[in-house]
Amino acid sequence: MRLRTVLATVTAGLAAATCLTAGPAAADTTENHACSPSVTLDRFSDALDGTMYRGAFVGNLSALAVDRHGDLAALSDRSSVFTLDRRTLRPTGVVRLADENGTALDSEGLVVDRDGTRLITSETEPSVRRYSRDGRILDRLPVPPSLLVAPAGRATGNQTFEGLTLLPGGDTLLASMEYALSGDAEGIVRFQTWRRTGSGHFRLAAQYAYRTDDGLGVPEVQATPDGRLLVLERGFTSGVGNTVRLYLADPRHATDTSDVEKLTGQPGVHLIRKTLLTDIATCPSLGATAKQPQPNPLLDNIEGMTITGRDARGRLRILLVSDDNQNAAQTTRFYYLRARTDGRQPTAP
Template structure:
C-alpha cells in the first residue's frame, strides 16, 4: 500500500489534535476514510511498508520500537528540534528519527548513548512538554532525559527489584518496553515487558514517577496480568487517563500474536511495597478490556515474509495516539524488523472507540 494511503489518516488526525475544538469533539460524522473493522472498537485504516529496509543519512531505518508525537518546531538533529506535530521514531539501536508529519519519511536522526558513550537498548519513548525526551533502555533498565540534540540531562531513579538480576529480580530483555506520559504531563509510566522473579508468571509491573519541577521522583507501581504467552510491548496514555496496552508474543511456525487492551489503574493497588505478586488477598491488579486481536483485522493486501496468522501482522512494538476526532482515537503503530530480512518495518493506522469503562478484572 502506498504511503499516502496511510498519510490521509495520520495527517488529518495530527491536524485535529492541534485544534482544541476538534480534539474534544464527540460528534459523529463521516471521516472521509474507509474503516475496516478489526472488532467493534477498532478499525484499521491503512498500513505502509515504505520505510522497510531503507537508510537515512547513513543510518538504517529499522529496529523501530517506539513512537511519539507533539515535538517542537524544526528538525530533530544536533542543534535543532522537530516539526510541530512531528513524529519521533525510536530505534532500539540507539537512534532517534524524525518522521515528517505529512510524508512519514525521515527528516532527521540523532544518535543516543549512555553516560559512558555506550549504546542503548532503547525501547520506550515519551516527549515531555518542553520537547525534552524521556527514553528507556532495557539493559539496566533505565530511564534517561535527553535534550533534543541527544545530550543526557538527567537519569530517573529505578526501584532495585526492577533491575536485571543479579542486581534485581528482572530478566534481561524483559524490562522497560513501554513508556508514556499520562494526561497533564505530571506522571510518567513505564511498562515492564515480563514478570519479576518471584511474581506470578504473566503478572508484570507498571512503574510510575511524578514530576518535581524538571525532575521525576518514584511514585506508585501497579500490577497488570498479560494473556498467557504474551508480554507488554508498548503503553500509551489515552486522553481520559486510562492506558492503551499492546500485548505481543511470537511462536515459531505460527507468527505473532498482537492484542490491544485498555487498562484502568484507578482502583489498582500500589504494589511498590509488595515484594512478590502471587495473588494474595487485598492486591488488586489493573482492570483490562480487550479492544482487538489484530489477527482479526482485514489484511488489506499485506504480505508477510514468514508464517503469520494474518499477513498484516509483524513484530509490533511502537504505538502513539496521534489525535482524537469525532470521539475516536487515532493510533499509529510500528513494527520492529530487528534488521531481519524475514521481518518488516510496517506502519499501521488504527481508529479506536474506547468503552466507557474497563469492565473486567485482570
C-alpha cells in the same frame, strides 16, 4: 527488543497523513475495515521498510511519539531517534544516543516531554534518561532496586522497561515492564510511575501490577486523554507467527505494589483492570504480505504505539509500528487504527 520466542499464539498532525495507503486498500472505506466492534484499520504503510538515512538503518523501531511540531519521533532500539515527516513518513533527522560512558542503548520506550526533551528507556539496566533534542543526557531517573536486571535486582535481561507514557496533565510518567520479575507469578508485570517535582525532575511514585494473557508480554503502553491506558500485548511462536492484542486498561483503582515483594495472586492486591479492544489478527489484511508465516499477513513484530488525536466521531487515532529486528524475514510496517473507547469499562482480569 529482539523478541524472544514465547508460547503464545496516537496530535492531529498525523491524521492528515491519509495519502499513505497500501495496495488495494486505497479504494476501500474505513467502514469496511473493522477489526472488532471497537477498532478499525484505516491503512498500513511499508514506506520505510529496508530504508537508510544518513548512514543509519531506518528500522528496529520500538517506540513512537508526536513532537511539539506535529512531526513523528521514532525510536530505534539500536540507539537512535529519527524524526519523520508527518505526512509521508520520510526521515528528516536522526540523533544518536548513548549512556554516560558513550555506550549504545537498548532503547525501547519514548516520551517527548512538554519542553521538547526526550525521555527514553533502555532495558539493559533498565534505565530512564532525559535527553536533549541533540542527544545530550540531561537527567537520569531513579529505578526501584527490584526492577533491575539480576543479580542487582529480580528482572531478566531484555525483558524490562519497554513502554513509556506521560499521563494526562504531564506530571506522572509510567513505564511498563515487559515480563514478570523473578518470584512474581508468571504473566504479572509491574508498571512503575514517577511524579514530577517542582524542580522538574521525577521522583519514584506508585507501582501497579498488570496481568497479561498467557505467554504474552507488554511491548508498549500509552495513556488516553481520560487517564486510562492502551496496552499492547505481544508474543511470537516459531512457525506460526505473531500474536498482538490491544487492550484498554485502567490503573486508577489498582493497588500500589511498591512494597509487595512478590506478586503471587495474593488477596487484597487489585490488579489493573483491562478489556480487549481487538486482536490485530482479526483486522482485514488490506493486501498486506508477510515474509514469514503469520496468522494474518498484516501482522509483524508490532512494538511501538502512539495516539495522534481523535477523528470527527471521537475515536482515538492510533499509530502502531513493527520492529523488523533488521531481519530479512520481517517488515517495518506502520498501522493506522481508530479505536472507540468511550463507555468501555475495563473489567477485572
